[in-house]
Amino acid sequence: MARKRGLSDEEKELWSRVARSAVPLHPQGRSDPPPEPAPKRKPAAAPAPRFAADLPPAFHIGQTALPPGPAPGRAPTPAERLAEAPLRMDHKTHKRMRQGRLRPEARLDLHGMTLAAAHPELIRFILSCQGAGLRLVLVITGKGRGDHGPLPTRPGALRHQVPHWLHVPPLSGVVQQVSAAHYRHGGEGAYYVYLRR
Structure with missing residues (x-):
């Protein structure tokens, strides 16, 4: 069995410096006075609530309803998101389209189709209409059923997905504007798609 080597003078000096700098976890057993605490910093100001935008606006006595827009804590509908999108077409034509005065x-x-079946059908339809020189077309998605059984699901998968498909390639270069349809053309269950020339 090999003999253990002792500490050299340098190692003993180094160890004594480390031992002097250590602060005991339980100072009760130590006779030296505890080191002075570091100066306290001013407490930082409390951060603003992360979801301040989700708080409902102030309600005043006599007020009959909350201002228009999505309810606090509720995601905006596809129609509300499209209404906030920038206008990329003639203002007067867009106004007439929203009012249902333009005929698609x-x-x-796309009623009853799965997402997998609807996506290629939408691409084929939009590209063929643009190739034929059409400007305003109507895409009907349906509003989606509210009852999907015991598991929570988002109703109207097509209603939520179609605007996204219209804003990504290969359709983004062909589509100029997407808007929720007027109630006479399907309302929230359909979209006007205004095509580029």
């Missing part, structure tokens, strides 16, 4: 030149009904 073609329509695609």
